[in-house]
Amino acid sequence: MTAPTRSSPGRTWRRPPALIKSPAWRIVIYGCAAVYLAAAMGSVELDWARISQGLERGARFAEGFLTPNFTTRSRDIWQGMVESITMTVTASVVGILISVPIGIGAARNIAPFPIHSLCRGVIAISRAFQEIVIAIVFVAMFGFGPFAGFLTLSFATIGFISKLLADDIEEVDEAQAEAIRSTGAGWWQIVNYAIQPQVMPRLIGLSLYRVDINFRESSVIGIVGAGGIGATLNTSMERYDYDTAGAIIILIIVFVMLAEYSSSHIRRWAQ
Amino acid sequence: MLTVQSLEKRYKTGDRALTGVSFRVPRGQVVGLIGPSGAGKSSLIRCINRLIEPTGGKIMLNDTDLTRLNGAALRKARRRIGMIFQEYALVERLTVMENVLSGRLGYVSFWRSFFRRFPQTDVDKAFGLIDHVGLSDHVDKRADALSGGQRQRVGIARALEQDPELLLVDEPTASLDPKTSRQIMRLICEVCRERELPAIINIHDVVLAQMFVDRIIGLRAGAVVFDGPPADLSSDALTQIYGEEDWAAMRKEKEADAKDAADADAFETERLERMAEPA
Numbered sequence: 001m002t003a004p005t006r007s008s009p010g011r012t013w014r015r016p017p018a019l020i021k022s023p024a025w026r027i028v029i030y031g032c033a034a035v036y037l038a039a040a041m042g043s044v045e046l047d048w049a050r051i052s053q054g055l056e057r058g059a060r061f062a063e064g065f066l067t068p069n070f071t072t073r074s075r076d077i078w079q080g081m082v083e084s085i086t087m088t089v090t091a092s093v094v095g096i097l098i099s100v101p102i103g104i105g106a107a108r109n110i111a112p113f114p115i116h117s118l119c120r121g122v123i124a125i126s127r128a129f130q131e132i133v134i135a136i137v138f139v140a141m142f143g144f145g146p147f148a149g150f151l152t153l154s155f156a157t158i159g160f161i162s163k164l165l166a167d168d169i170e171e172v173d174e175a176q177a178e179a180i181r182s183t184g185a186g187w188w189q190i191v192n193y194a195i196q197p198q199v200m201p202r203l204i205g206l207s208l209y210r211v212d213i214n215f216r217e218s219s220v221i222g223i224v225g226a227g228g229i230g231a232t233l234n235t236s237m238e239r240y241d242y243d244t245a246g247a248i249i250i251l252i253i254v255f256v257m258l259a260e261y262s263s264s265h266i267r268r269w270a271q
Numbered sequence: 272m273l274t275v276q277s278l279e280k281r282y283k284t285g286d287r288a289l290t291g292v293s294f295r296v297p298r299g300q301v302v303g304l305i306g307p308s309g310a311g312k313s314s315l316i317r318c319i320n321r322l323i324e325p326t327g328g329k330i331m332l333n334d335t336d337l338t339r340l341n342g343a344a345l346r347k348a349r350r351r352i353g354m355i356f357q358e359y360a361l362v363e364r365l366t367v368m369e370n371v372l373s374g375r376l377g378y379v380s381f382w383r384s385f386f387r388r389f390p391q392t393d394v395d396k397a398f399g400l401i402d403h404v405g406l407s408d409h410v411d412k413r414a415d416a417l418s419g420g421q422r423q424r425v426g427i428a429r430a431l432e433q434d435p436e437l438l439l440v441d442e443p444t445a446s447l448d449p450k451t452s453r454q455i456m457r458l459i460c461e462v463c464r465e466r467e468l469p470a471i472i473n474i475h476d477v478v479l480a481q482m483f484v485d486r487i488i489g490l491r492a493g494a495v496v497f498d499g500p501p502a503d504l505s506s507d508a509l510t511q512i513y514g515e516e517d518w519a520a521m522r523k524e525k526e527a528d529a530k531d532a533a534d535a536d537a538f539e540t541e542r543l544e545r546m547a548e549p550a
Contacts, residue, residue: 175356179354179426183354184347184377192385193362193376198364
């Protein structure tokens with residue numbers, strides 16, 4: 001038997017504090033944060049004159065976008081676009097080809113410990129650096145141009161695909177691998193028959209996604225000298241040639257949208 | 272013939288899964304391995320094909336000591352032992368034919384298997400087995416497009432494609448309905464008798480085991496507590512295997528299951544009759 005429910009009038013209730021239990025600490029921490037924020041804001045040097053100048057320049061950008069000029073610099077644009085696409089395709093293919101063995105080696109459930117640590121190390125190094133940082137290093141090493149961009153994107157692709165492929169392999173259904181192992185299959189046969197079918201759709205999806213990212217990155221790393229459409233964009237901005245810049249940005253947007261749209265289609269088909 | 276001699280398995284956590292298990296299975300005998308969950312049934316059959324490593328004892332398959340093998344020799348021994356799994360363990364994205372042919376992986380080189388260029392005799396055998404289990408219309412269907420009973424038939428065909436000298440079967444009916452369970456058990460026992468294949472079947476369903484197997488081994492806490500023909504499985508013996516309360520509960524559950532199955536069958540017949548009626 002349970003007691004009948006009784007109403008108890010006059011009992012107050014307040015939601016318990018979520019983050020910091022002690023009221024004293026709460027005042028100290030929030031107070032410090034507010035003081036720092038105020039001081040930091042003060043040090044930024046708000047300069048209304050510069051802001052209005054900037055807005056004026058922004059208006060000229062916008063004007064440029066509204067009157068994009070594809071023709072005057074069409075050769076430069078065309079060359080930059082071809083470079084970017086070449087960089088994207090070659091770097092994606094090379095990067096993915098290198099990523100697959102590294103990803104397999106980095107999966108704890110199928111690779112022996114020393115190989116696993118080595119591959120995870122390679123992945124960690126590749127993921128530690130942002131593309132721009134790598135691009136600066138490669139441009140310094142191999143000079144301006146798309147070769148540095150190709151190396152940058154390949155290197156970044158390895159970290160991305162290997163990591164996600166390895167994680168996916170670690171999550172495969174072990175029962176399927178056990179069944180193939182029990183037939184007397186060797187290690188490569190287990191990878192080919194039990195692992196590959198399970199991770200292939202995801203590998204295809206990731207690869208297409210990476211092609212997408214590589215194209216976008218190719219327009220960014222051009223700014224630090226690694227060739228491609230980014231270099232053309234940077235040059236036109238330096239020449240105050242906003243009409244051409246507008247044309248380039250429109251082209252980049254169109255290409256990224258095309259890549260995104262087609263890759264989502266292919267991914268659905270590969271399920 | 273399979274001989275298991277004082278087999279021991281102790282896990283790293285210290286759990287003793289098997290303690291001195293010994294028995295012998297002659298040609299063509301189908302053995303049902305029963306016992307409560309955690310009794311070591313799964314560990315026992317996985318020790319035999321070394322999917323897990325036994326910590327002591329000896330396992331002889333004809334003249335080979337399975338516990339001493341490593342590397343290529345172990346793979347050569349594994350291909351002589353067919354295994355059928357609880358959740359079918361088919362490779363879901365491969366076709367029925369590829370799943371069946373994967374039973375030959377221990378016999379062919381990597382490149383042959385990579386390009387799916389299996390020897391003609393293997394392909395002939397696979398077609399024969401797919402026919403035998405009644406799936407000839409589904410050869411190129413992906414395994415994930417099949418029903419539970421059909422998948423288990425593919426599992427059986429894959430195991431037989433190995434030309435095994437021993438069949439290990441891990442809870443073949445745990446994910447199937449009662450009627451399909453009986454069909455699958457019948458199929459497994461038939462092929463074993465046809466090929467004089469010794470088999471060990473892990474099975475939690477005592478009544479189903481009694482219906483089909485030649486001999487029952489009862490396992491409790493990693494030790495054999497019953498070994499004899501199904502007819503000798505008295506309620507005393509069952510109490511010894513499962514403990515007092517569990518066995519009574521199981522029998523009650525079994526009766527409920529049987530009633531459900533009968534109800535389902537009746538419903539199905541009635542529905543078919545109604546569908547046959549003109550609208």
